[in-house]
Amino acid sequence: LRKATAQQLKEHNQRLVSKAIYTGQATSRAAIAQETRLTRPTVSQIVGELLQAGLVQEVGPGASSGGKPPMLLGFNDDAYQIIGLHVGGRNSIGAVTDLRGRILTRAVQPSARSEDEGVLLGLCLVLDELRAQATRPLLGIGVSAPGLVDYERGVVHYSANLGWRDLPLKEQLATRCGDRAPIFVDNDTNLAALGERVFGVGGGVDNMVIVMAGTRGIGAGVIINGEIYHGTTGGAGEIGHMPIADHGVPCVCGRQGCLEAVASGWALIRRAQEAAVLYPNSTLSTLAPDTFTFENVRQAVEAGDPVAVALAREAGRYLGLAVATLISTVNPQRVVVGGSVSELGEPFFDSLRCTVAEHTLSLLADQTEILPASLGTDVNALGAVAQVLMGELGLV
Amino acid sequence: LRKATAQQLKEHNQRLVSKAIYTGQATSRAAIAQETRLTRPTVSQIVGELLQAGLVQEVGPGASSGGKPPMLLGFNDDAYQIIGLHVGGRNSIGAVTDLRGRILTRAVQPSARSEDEGVLLGLCLVLDELRAQATRPLLGIGVSAPGLVDYERGVVHYSANLGWRDLPLKEQLATRCGDRAPIFVDNDTNLAALGERVFGVGGGVDNMVIVMAGTRGIGAGVIINGEIYHGTTGGAGEIGHMPIADHGVPCVCGRQGCLEAVASGWALIRRAQEAAVLYPNSTLSTLAPDTFTFENVRQAVEAGDPVAVALAREAGRYLGLAVATLISTVNPQRVVVGGSVSELGEPFFDSLRCTVAEHTLSLLADQTEILPASLGTDVNALGAVAQVLMGELGLV
Numbered sequence: 001l002r003k004a005t006a007q008q009l010k011e012h013n014q015r016l017v018s019k020a021i022y023t024g025q026a027t028s029r030a031a032i033a034q035e036t037r038l039t040r041p042t043v044s045q046i047v048g049e050l051l052q053a054g055l056v057q058e059v060g061p062g063a064s065s066g067g068k069p070p071m072l073l074g075f076n077d078d079a080y081q082i083i084g085l086h087v088g089g090r091n092s093i094g095a096v097t098d099l100r101g102r103i104l105t106r107a108v109q110p111s112a113r114s115e116d117e118g119v120l121l122g123l124c125l126v127l128d129e130l131r132a133q134a135t136r137p138l139l140g141i142g143v144s145a146p147g148l149v150d151y152e153r154g155v156v157h158y159s160a161n162l163g164w165r166d167l168p169l170k171e172q173l174a175t176r177c178g179d180r181a182p183i184f185v186d187n188d189t190n191l192a193a194l195g196e197r198v199f200g201v202g203g204g205v206d207n208m209v210i211v212m213a214g215t216r217g218i219g220a221g222v223i224i225n226g227e228i229y230h231g232t233t234g235g236a237g238e239i240g241h242m243p244i245a246d247h248g249v250p251c252v253c254g255r256q257g258c259l260e261a262v263a264s265g266w267a268l269i270r271r272a273q274e275a276a277v278l279y280p281n282s283t284l285s286t287l288a289p290d291t292f293t294f295e296n297v298r299q300a301v302e303a304g305d306p307v308a309v310a311l312a313r314e315a316g317r318y319l320g321l322a323v324a325t326l327i328s329t330v331n332p333q334r335v336v337v338g339g340s341v342s343e344l345g346e347p348f349f350d351s352l353r354c355t356v357a358e359h360t361l362s363l364l365a366d367q368t369e370i371l372p373a374s375l376g377t378d379v380n381a382l383g384a385v386a387q388v389l390m391g392e393l394g395l396v
Numbered sequence: 397l398r399k400a401t402a403q404q405l406k407e408h409n410q411r412l413v414s415k416a417i418y419t420g421q422a423t424s425r426a427a428i429a430q431e432t433r434l435t436r437p438t439v440s441q442i443v444g445e446l447l448q449a450g451l452v453q454e455v456g457p458g459a460s461s462g463g464k465p466p467m468l469l470g471f472n473d474d475a476y477q478i479i480g481l482h483v484g485g486r487n488s489i490g491a492v493t494d495l496r497g498r499i500l501t502r503a504v505q506p507s508a509r510s511e512d513e514g515v516l517l518g519l520c521l522v523l524d525e526l527r528a529q530a531t532r533p534l535l536g537i538g539v540s541a542p543g544l545v546d547y548e549r550g551v552v553h554y555s556a557n558l559g560w561r562d563l564p565l566k567e568q569l570a571t572r573c574g575d576r577a578p579i580f581v582d583n584d585t586n587l588a589a590l591g592e593r594v595f596g597v598g599g600g601v602d603n604m605v606i607v608m609a610g611t612r613g614i615g616a617g618v619i620i621n622g623e624i625y626h627g628t629t630g631g632a633g634e635i636g637h638m639p640i641a642d643h644g645v646p647c648v649c650g651r652q653g654c655l656e657a658v659a660s661g662w663a664l665i666r667r668a669q670e671a672a673v674l675y676p677n678s679t680l681s682t683l684a685p686d687t688f689t690f691e692n693v694r695q696a697v698e699a700g701d702p703v704a705v706a707l708a709r710e711a712g713r714y715l716g717l718a719v720a721t722l723i724s725t726v727n728p729q730r731v732v733v734g735g736s737v738s739e740l741g742e743p744f745f746d747s748l749r750c751t752v753a754e755h756t757l758s759l760l761a762d763q764t765e766i767l768p769a770s771l772g773t774d775v776n777a778l779g780a781v782a783q784v785l786m787g788e789l790g791l792v
Contacts, residue, residue, distance in 0.1 A: 009405070148759060158759060207628045220725070224620065231727025232603045235760040242724045243717050243755040255755065321639050328638045329616070329725050331627025359639040359651065363544060363554060364631040 013038055015394035017046045021056055021075050022099075022395045028062055028070035047073065054079045055393075075099070080139035082388045083130050083181075084381035085123060086188060087111065087145045089161040089216060092122040095381045096130050099389065101199040103378065105133045111162070119162055124177050138181040140392050142384025144191040145169060148234050154185035157234065161216060184387045188212075189237055190228045191383025192373070193221025196336050198386040198396045200374040207332040210373065211239075213319055213341035215265030215294050220322075222330060227390075240264075244321050263318040265294040265340050268311060272297045275307050282307035294340055301344050312344040313351035320355025327360050327368050338373025409434055411790035413442045417452055417471050418495075418791045424458055424466035443469065450475045451789075471495070476535035478784045479526050479577075480777035481519060482584060483507065483541045485557040485612055488518040491777045492530050495785065497595040499774065501529045507558070515558055520572055534577040536788050538780025540587040541565060544630050550581035553630065557612060580783045584608075585633055586624045587779030588769070589617025592732050594782040594792045596770040603728040606769065607635075609715055609737035611661030611690050616718075618726060623786075636660075640717050659714040661690040661736050664707060668693045671703050678703035690736055697740050708740040709747035716751025723756050723764050734769025 016036045020026040026035040033043045050056040057076050061069040077099045085094040092111055095103045107129040109122040127141070147159025154170020156162075170185045186194075193210040196202045202210075208223040220237035222229040229236050241251065241258040251261035261267055269292050276284040276292075283305045287296050300308035323335055337352065349372065357365050375382055389395045412432045416422040422431040429439045446452040453472050457465040473495045481490040489504045503525040505518040523537070543555025550566020552558075566581045589606040592598045598606075604619040616633035618625040625632050637647065637654040647657035657663055665688050672680040672688075679701045683692050696704035719731055733748065745768065753761050771778055785791045 222725070224625065229620065232729045233727060233760065233763050235724070235727035235757065237725065238727070238757055238760060239721070239724045241755070241757055242721045258755075325635070325638045325721050326725060328631070328635045329618070329633065329722060331629060331631035331634070333628045359637070359654075361631065361634055361637055364629065364634060367629050 013042065014046050014049070017043060018050060018055065018075075018393060019395055021050075021073050022393075027072045027074065029073070030070055032073075077102075078136055081134045081136040082139050082385045083127065083134065083141045084384035084388075085126060085130075085141065085143045086191075086380035086384065087119060087123055087143070087162065088188075088380075089146070092119070092126045093377070093381060094126045094130050095378065095385070096134050097382070097385050098136075099139070099393075099395075101382055101385050101389075103382075104135075105130065106378075107133075119164075120172060120176070123173070127173070127177050140182040140184060140388035141173070142191070142381075142386075142388045143169065143173065143183065143185045144188040144380035144384045145185060146188050148238075149185060149187040149190075150234055151184070151186040151190075151228075151230060154183065156185075182388070182392060184384065184391050186228065186384070186387055187219075187221075187230075187234065188380045188383075189219035189221040190230065191221070191387060192338060192379045193223050193237075193336075193383070194228055194386045194390075195375055195379045195381075195383030196338070196373055197223050197226070198389070199382050200379070201336055201371050202334060205333045207330065208334045208336065209237075209326050209330055209332045210336040210338060211319065211323060211326070212339040212373075213263060213265070213315075213337065214339035215341075218260050218264050218319075218322075218339070220326060223332075224330075239322060239326070242322065242325075244318055259318065259322050263315045263322070263341065268297050268315055268341065269294055271311050271314070272300075272308065275311060279307045284308060298340075298343055301347060309347045312347040315341055315344065316348040316351030317355045320352040321359060323352065323370065324356050324359040327356065327364055331364060332368060334369045334371060336371050336373050338375075338379060342372050409438065410442050410445070413439060414446060414451065414471075414789060415791055417446075417469050418789075423468045423470065425469070426466055428469075473498075474532055477530045477532040478535050478781045479523065479530065479537045480780035480784075481522060481526075481537065481539045482587075482776035482780065483515060483519055483539070483558065484584075484776075485542070488515070488522045489773070489777060490522045490526050491774065491781070492526050493778070493781050494532075495535070495789075495791075497778055497781050497785075499778075500531075501526065502774075503529075515560075516568060516572065520569070523569070536578040536580060536784035537569070538587070538777075538782075538784045539565065539569065539579065539581045540584040540776035540780045541581060542584050544634075545581060545583040545586075546630055547580070547582040547586075547624075547626060550579065552581070578784070578788060580780065580787050582624065582780070582783055583615075583617075583626075583630065584776045584779075585615035585617040586626065587617070587783060588734060588775045589619050589633075589732075589779070590624055590782045590786075591771055591775045591777075591779030592734070592769055593619050593622070594785070595778050596775070597732055597767050598730060601728075601730045603726065604730045604732065605633075605719075605722050605726055605728045606732040606734060607715065607719060607722070608735040608769075609659060609661070609711075609733065610735035611737075614656050614660050614715075614718075614735070616722060619728075620726075624783075635718060635722070638718065638721075640714055655714065655718050659711045659718070659737065664693050664711055664737065665690055667707050667710070668696075668704065671707060675703045680704060694736075694739055697743060705743045708743040711737055711740065712744040712747030713751045715744075716748040717755060719748065719766065720752050720755040723752065723760055727760060728764060730765045730767060732767050732769050734771075734775060738768050 026032040059074040062072040093108045095106045107126045109125045111119045146161045148157040156164045156167045202208045210221045218240045220239045240260040244259045245257040248256035249261045251258035301312045422428040455470040458468040491499045491502045503522045505521045507515045542557045544553040552560045552563045606617045614636045616635045636656045640655045641653040644652035645657045647654035697708045
């Protein structure tokens with residue numbers, strides 16, 4: 001129970017004006033006043049402050065509607081730059097972007113797995129490299145990490161992939177990398193959802209779910225009313241071990257029938273290894289069983305090998321069952337599917353869409369778009385960039 | 397993009413003050429100012445308005461902390477009354493309550509199934525009866541209806557149970573019953589969630605899911621940040637036909653393996669009828685197969701019949717799988733289980749809890765309470781009452 005203060009009101013109005021210019025919804029002081037319903041003097045004052053801060057610039061006179069032509073305003077996408085980082089099991093990667101999320105430069109360093117120090121060191125090396133390459137002041141640094149993350153404190157509670165437990169990532173980065181730019185840390189799948197919403201195929205969508213089906217695991221990110229929905233303890237969207245197959249395929253977690261055990265990259269590799277033995281006519285059987293990679297499977301699907309295509313359809317069916325339950329629970333406008341498994345192409349997506357249609361109320365299924373992710377391996381870092389834009393300027 | 401107006405600010409502050417008094421968080425003008433951080437003059441002005449409107453009363457002097465003892469304020473729970481209605485497949489039921497949701501009187505009328513007119517007539521009869529019994533001015537009327545509901549317009553898009561399609565329930569009630577009190581319409585399971593949150597076992601919980609497993613069907617209601625989460629098209633929580641059993645038990649919808657086909661009241665009756673034939677030693681076999689009711693099954697479970705207990709555990713297991721996916725997706729603080737199936741007692745809940753523990757990340761499962769619903773058959777009408785309290789006074 002707290003009153004709305006004059007300070008909050010002012011900040012709210014500043015964000016309204018910035019956003020109107022950033023999105024191009026209004027580009028003159030008069031249009032902004034009309035769009036936001038703020039008074040002309042308030043708009044002029046706020047625009048003055050934004051001009052002085054360099055976030056906005058006057059770009060020249062617009063068309064006159066009779067009187068003096070209005071001075072048009074444009075957002076200065078280069079006023080600041082943003083660093084987005086992603087800590088992965090294999091590599092730490094990152095990028096410097098402008099205020100539109102356009103990538104100016106990238107960096108990558110290997111992660112030494114299950115060693116806090118090694119992984120942190122790799123991340124700091126990426127950060128140092130990117131800071132050296134930034135050509136404008138930094139608005140902030142966004143960090144994407146796997147596992148259960150307390151985004152408010154920037155602590156990674158638990159990450160099976162990295163072997164982290166209660167690691168104060170934000171604090172450690174601030175101390176060890178000696179940086180004074182604001183740092184935002186969140187779960188990688190949550191940030192993938194935000195990345196696609198702001199810079200990818202989620203444009204204009206308020207309620208959205210992303211399912212990231214990767215080589216190591218599967219997770220979902222949930223966007224509600226345009227913002228990441230974290231759940232009570234940061235666990236929203238942790239669907240990797242939801243029970244999906246009644247017939248009990250063993251999972252790495254010790255349970256049976258988990259989604260990851262039947263539809264992740266590693267599950268597909270295991271199925272392909274079995275198939276290589278069972279179907280000597282499949283191109284899969286020409287591969288050495290112990291050096292099988294997900295890329296081998298993907299290529300066999302792309303080449304149209306019937307056994308590989310059947311496996312891609314099988315993964316699509318299981319992910320479809322998971323997407324059906326997500327639609328029934330969250331009722332999003334759009335479901336985006338990303339991660340390496342989503343690169344299995346049409347057989348995979350076709351089977352996924354059929355399964356969703358089969359197992360969801362048609363009134364819901366008909367109104368939900370299912371699309372492949374569009375940002376590839378940049379998705380997490382770009383989500384981290386969006387988080388900074390949102391947190392610092394309220395722009396997205 | 398709209399500015400915050402002075403009017404919104406004023407309303408916001410009025411609601412803060414009312415809520416502080418209603419919840420008992422602050423009961424003197426000074427304490428309210430401290431709690432809400434509003435200035436003393438603002439608080440005094442708002443309290444004056446609330447006194448004049450009769451919503452608040454001065455209840456006598458409090459303990460002095462040195463100077464003049466403060467005048468204590470109390471909320472006037474009888475300033476208005478509220479009517480909550482629920483349209484069910486069999487009956488329309490309703491209640492008049494005070495501003496704390498205390499039930500003063502109830503009414504019930506049979507619904508003539510699948511006939512708009514019959515059902516509406518029953519509902520109007522309940523409403524008329526309750527209006528005649530209300531002893532104070534009405535704050536509003538809340539209505540709970542099954543199916544996909546557009547709560548903003550008060551239209552029932554689709555209700556399989558009632559045979560309704562695009563029925564403008566709010567408009568029809570307003571016209572036909574001639575009432576001028578504000579009317580709020582929402583989905584029954586959403587309102588069950590709100591009812592338990594405000595008046596039942598969901599007290600103080602911001603993120604909560606209710607699963608209502610009834611004789612006819614199964615649905616979930618999702619509370620996020622203290623409010624009903626509707627989803628994009630009102631379909632959030634429509635989990636009745638989510639795929640849960642791989643082995644393909646046929647469902648009334650024509651699909652196989654739906655949650656309702658294995659864990660609703662009618663599914664249990666079907667299983668009990670089968671068991672009556674298969675297990676002649678079970679008390680179930682002493683019942684006439686064609687007059688089986690859910691109450692027969694419940695009594696056999698309560699009496700400890702091993703076959704009936706096994707069926708209750710089976711239903712608990714399937715609902716547990718659904719609850720596991722809800723926890724993985726929404727990560728609520730609390731899951732409440734209601735509806736007639738929840739009356740199967742300990743065998744049912746034990747099996748449900750075990751299944752959740754088995755199929756949910758322990759970090760999530762350990763932090764999620766699973767509780768039986770507490771409001772019985774009043775839950776929907778009380779949820780409708782809570783909706784009115786929230787919409788009209790911002791109190792809950």
